[in-house]
Amino acid sequence: MSSSRTKIESLTILPGTTRDGTKEGFDEIVIRPGDTFSIVGPTGSGKTAFINDIEVFAQGDTVTNRRILINGREPDEALVRDPSRKPIAMITQNTKCLADLVVSEFLEMHIRSRKLDGDGIVEKTIRIANEFTGEKIRPHMRMSALSGGQTRSLFIADAIIISDTPIILLDEVENAGIFKDRVIEVLREEKKAIIFVTHDPYVALLTGTRIVMENGAVTKILTPGREEEETLAEIARMDAKITNLRERIRAGELLCGLEGVEA
Numbered sequence: 001m002s003s004s005r006t007k008i009e010s011l012t013i014l015p016g017t018t019r020d021g022t023k024e025g026f027d028e029i030v031i032r033p034g035d036t037f038s039i040v041g042p043t044g045s046g047k048t049a050f051i052n053d054i055e056v057f058a059q060g061d062t063v064t065n066r067r068i069l070i071n072g073r074e075p076d077e078a079l080v081r082d083p084s085r086k087p088i089a090m091i092t093q094n095t096k097c098l099a100d101l102v103v104s105e106f107l108e109m110h111i112r113s114r115k116l117d118g119d120g121i122v123e124k125t126i127r128i129a130n131e132f133t134g135e136k137i138r139p140h141m142r143m144s145a146l147s148g149g150q151t152r153s154l155f156i157a158d159a160i161i162i163s164d165t166p167i168i169l170l171d172e173v174e175n176a177g178i179f180k181d182r183v184i185e186v187l188r189e190e191k192k193a194i195i196f197v198t199h200d201p202y203v204a205l206l207t208g209t210r211i212v213m214e215n216g217a218v219t220k221i222l223t224p225g226r227e228e229e230e231t232l233a234e235i236a237r238m239d240a241k242i243t244n245l246r247e248r249i250r251a252g253e254l255l256c257g258l259e260g261v262e263a
């Protein structure tokens with residue numbers, strides 16, 4: 001990790017205004033290392049605007065008027081402007097790599113720019129990425145030839161191992177051919193704070209806190225815990241079935257009935 005990196009103990013979101021200009025109804029939302037959040041709500045309710053506020057460290061200067069504090073204070077200029085010190089990585093559905101490099105060269109370039117030393121970082125990053133995707137990534141593959149799922153898996157692993165950012169924002173990555181439960185597990189193990197924008201019930205229930213949006217504003221903050229335990233187990237089974245069906249459709253099978261679809 002870069003030595004000049006500010007240690008992030010908390011990121012605080014202070015309320016802004018709804019689309020009608022009235023004040024949002026929460027006092028503050030505090031995110032700490034290891035916390036998992038999902039942002040849910042109908043299309044157009046302001047989910048992406050919410051994580052964009054975090055990504056740009058909004059100071060009342062975005063459409064939402066929210067403010068972001070780091071360790072309880074307005075973040076200093078270097079944290080906002082210097083990409084190597086930025087504590088936040090954002091990965092979206094549209095993440096695409098245009099670099100004409102193979103995977104190992106791309107990662108080595110990033111490792112050099114971060115001034116990291118230590119053996120095996122490239123291998124470790126690819127190994128972690130391969131825990132998130134069924135289509136294995138190899139060091140000699142061209143970045144521009146990776147599938148959407150492989151690219152996002154590699155970028156998540158890169159954010160964990162090379163950028164080593166304490167906060168990771170994931171905008172609707174669930175349909176992107178990645179193993180979302182494994183992503184959440186690894187991010188928890190690595191003590192990262194993760195914030196998912198999601199329409200996926202499995203991802204929503206896997207996270208510790210659910211932020212509900214409507215009309216550009218946060219309307220509820222839910223921390224269900226054990227209340228949803230049984231539902232989560234049931235959704236996990238359903239999700240495994242859907243994953244199984246998806247893989248079989250991809251493999252060109254005809255699905256005549258649902259027998260044999262086991263979690």
Ligand SMILES: Nc1ncnc2c1ncn2[C@@H]1O[C@H](COP(=O)(O)OP(=O)(O)OP(=O)(O)O)[C@@H](O)[C@H]1O
Pocket residue numbers: 016017018019020041042043044045046047048049050063064065215216217
């Ligand atoms: N508090 C707000 N005040 C004013 N405009 C807002 C506010 N929040 C969001 N908007 C605007 O509303 C529009 C929709 O917001 P956004 O894209 O964040 O919704 P979303 O929930 O992510 O939608 P989708 O699920 O379709 O991706 C955007 O143009 C955004 O700038």
